[in-house]
Amino acid sequence: MTKLAQPRELPARLLTDPEMINACRVRDFARVFRLVKKQAGIYPSMIARLCDLTPSRVGEVIAGQRQLLHMDVIERISDGLRIPGDMLGLARRPWETPQALVVTEREPPQASQPALSSPVTLAGPDVDSILAITSGTSPGPSTLRALQSSIEDYWRRDDQHGGEALRPAVVGQLRYVVGLLPESKSTSMRHGLYGVAAELARLTGWTHFDARQYSQARAYFTESLQLAREIEDRPFMANVLACMSLQATYQEKPADALALVNAAQDAAHTGMGSTPRLLSMLSMREAFAHAALGSQTATHRAISEAHRQFELIDAKDPDPAWMFYFDEPKLIVDTGIAHGQLGEAATAEPLIAEAMRREYTSNQRGRAFHAFWLARTQLQLGKLDQACHAATEALDSASAVASERLAGHLREFYEQLAAYRQEPVALAFEARLREALPT
Incomplete structure (x- = not known):
């Protein structure tokens, strides 16, 4: 891996320049890069090294031929050029001065008041604390069924309206389920709760991915993988890796996409519970990765394998609920999309239609x-x-x-x-x- 250049601080006059502030606010990186060159003496080749971008990509941005929209790229620019996160609409970056070290004006001393005794310590307003009030008993089968039903409802609402508004509820429920894990007495209940937590983490990752917040998505996908691994649910691990592979294609990292889907296929083949439907979906994700790499032969081979596996599906196959979305219309449209990614529009159009x-x-x-x-x-x-x-x-x-x-x-x-x-x-x-x- 190429070693990145050492970041250096931008001059204060640049970070307080109204033109720079406005350019960052609207994420006009053509202006940002020109100002960085003019006022900080950081030339495009150095910008490329600092931000882990190719020099040609930086040149295209400066020339107005390309926009930078992916969240992970914007984060690399913030970190590489030391632009504070809030200027680019990001959370506080790890390298910024910790909030605890910011000097604040002290409040004038107040006259001491007699302490008031309180018989109850009130819970905080966060979701976890509120839910904790009602979780006085160990979870049972009805709890598990209710949680699984909630996940199905979340996915339906995500398909219909997007996941942005759902995310706080999903994250709150994820933390609630993780909190239930120590209370679960039986092995089967513990296994079920881990499975629910893994699904909620994947759904949270998916909502971030759909919002193009790729770093957050990767964090939740990784958490989902870890939860599924606790119960050795390798088919579900394969499903999460397939999501991460798809994300990598969006981030223009086709080699990573192929490595991730190959790992998913390995997980599926080495675990119990893998079905032809799952293997068909994974082969189609492999086709997407090959198409992003421009490999026509490998893409066609993966498409053929996806269709071969789909033909092996039997009504008696124990497909998990999270796999049923991959039906015949989905197989057909994904086949068309893979051909479309290769530029084979004449083949793709009738399939998608x-x-x-x-x-x-x-x-x-x-x-x-x-x-x-x-x-x-x-x-x-x-x-x-x-x-x-x-x-x-x-x-x-x-x-x-x-x-x-x-x-x-x-x-x-x-x-x-x-x-x-x-x-x-x-x-x-x-x-x-x-x-x-x-x-």
């Missing part, structure tokens, strides 16, 4: 993603009217879902319309985009 005709309409986010991919492949085929129609359908679904990942895809499609900006259908889509997803 067929899957959309067959899939459930209650999954608003999934349908919006698939409509985006249909639009993208149709645009590659020169079908401008159909592409804009499909993209508008994606916008209609996206307007009901809080998903920064989806919004990013739709803005990406708009950028691909550059050659057609004056066409009436492109202008109509632009107007609809600005209405549905204001910047």
Whole structure:
């Protein structure tokens, strides 16, 4: 691994410059990099080394040919250039002065008051404390069933509306379940609670991933892996690794994506409870990773294996509840997306269109993603009217879902319309985009 250059502090005059403050606020990194070069003498090649970016990528940003939107990249810029987190809309960075060391003005001394005795210590307002009040008995089977039912409901609501508003409730329930683990008496109950906690951690990671908050997503996915490992639930570990592989493709780290899905396949093959449905899904994620690497032969091979495994599914297979989303329409649409990633639009378009005709309409986010991919492949085929129609359908679904990942895809499609900006259908889509997803 390349050793990064040693970060150095930016001059105070730059960090207090109104132009720099505004550029950071709107995350205009072209301006940020130019100001850093002009006022701090840090040239693009050094910016690249400090922020773990390629020099060509930094050059494209400065030239206005590329935007930096991924949270992990923004965090690397904050850490590499020593830009305080709050200037970029981030949490306080680890290298910043600890809050405990900030000097604050002391309150004037108050006259001492007689202590008031209180028979009860009141709980804090946080969710864990409130839930702890009601958890006076050891958890039983009904507790486990209620928790599992909650997870199913969370996933339905996440599909329909996005996970941003759900996250506080999911995190609170995750901490509540982790708190129940020491109280569980039987081995079966402990096993069940670990499984519930692992699912809640994965769901939390997923909501962060969908919001493009990749560092937080990775932390929760890792917690989910650790919880599943406690009970040696290797199929679920494979499922989490598959999520992390998908995230790596979004972070433009295809080699990491392939390594993670290969680890998922190893976990699935070495554990009890792996089913053809799970192995089919993992092969499709492998196809995504190969497609991101541009490997046509390997992508086609993984797609064939995904279909072969899917044909082996038997109604008697003990698929876990978290696996049932991977049905035949999902297999078909993912096949189309993998071909689309390779640029094989003629193969991809009919597959995605067929899957959309067959899939459930209650999954608003999934349908919006698939409509985006249909639009993208149709645009590659020169079908401008159909592409804009499909993209508008994606916008209609996206307007009901809080998903920064989806919004990013739709803005990406708009950028691909550059050659057609004056066409009436492109202008109509632009107007609809600005209405549905204001910047």
